[in-house]
Amino acid sequence: MAPTVERKNIDLAPLKAAKVPIFFIVGGPGSGKGTQCDKIVAKYGLTHLSSGDLLRDEVKSGSPRGSQLTAIMESGALVPLEVVLDLVKEAMLKAIEKGSKGFLIDGYPREVAQGQQFESEIQEAKLVLFFDVAEDTLVKRLLHRAQTSGRADDNIDTIKKRLHTFVTSTAPVVDYYESKGKLVRINAEGSVDDIFGVVVANLDKVTSKI
Known part of the structure; x- marks a missing residue:
């Protein structure tokens, strides 16, 4: 049985x-x-949070919870959605104390249940920005990055596995938010500035708070 992590009352x-x-x-x-x-x-003053980074930071911190997370990952089990959500909540609260104007939750949700739990416990997302790129383009970009990154996971076999995992796990998330009218599908094959122009047009439409 995988180790458990004690949840905090937040x-x-x-x-x-x-x-x-x-x-x-x-x-x-x-x-x-x-x-x-x-x-x-840079444009809107939002706070960028990556659930993966928060998880890695917690493990590195040497906290009791970090040790429990290490034990879970070493056992080959997945970190429970609730624990990832707790880390996100804590980071959001710290950012609010500093006057954050809003949040970009990056790489999230990885599955429909994760998004539903986030929205039921915290609040609903205004939009889901989906950066849509053909698989061939992703492979080319990652192989190009591998020439300079030195990352062990940037080789053709690992890249194809990562992409397969992403596509199979994320397709239901994309479909779910599209059905709710909250998904913005952004063609991310063009130049950085062209893509950002589409992002800005969509962000400006949904909120006057930014």
Whole structure:
């Protein structure tokens, strides 16, 4: 049986009272999510949170919860959705204290249940930005990156596995939010500035709070 992680009792009142917009950012590895998130943060003053980064930071911190997470991952089990959500909540509360105007939740949700749980416990996302890139383009971009990154996971076999995992797990998420009228499908094959122009047009439409 996989190790468990004790959940914390988190008071979300300050976050809910702030009523700031939340955007989910979805896209395959190599889709340019990170570049676009940097540009969105610079223009709108939103806080960019990556659930993967939060998980890695918690493990590195050496906290009791970090040790429990390490044990789960070493056992080959998946970290429970609730625990990832707790890390996201805590990071959002810290950002609200500093006056955040809203959030980009990057690489999230990875499955429909994760998005539903987030929206039921925190608040609904304003939009889901899906950076849509053909699989062939993603492979080319990741192989190009591999020439300089030195990352062990940037080789052709691993890249194809990662893309397959992304496509199979994310397709239901894309379909779910599209059916709710919340998905913005952005063709992310063009130049960085062209793609950002589409992002801005969509963000400007949905909120006057930014």
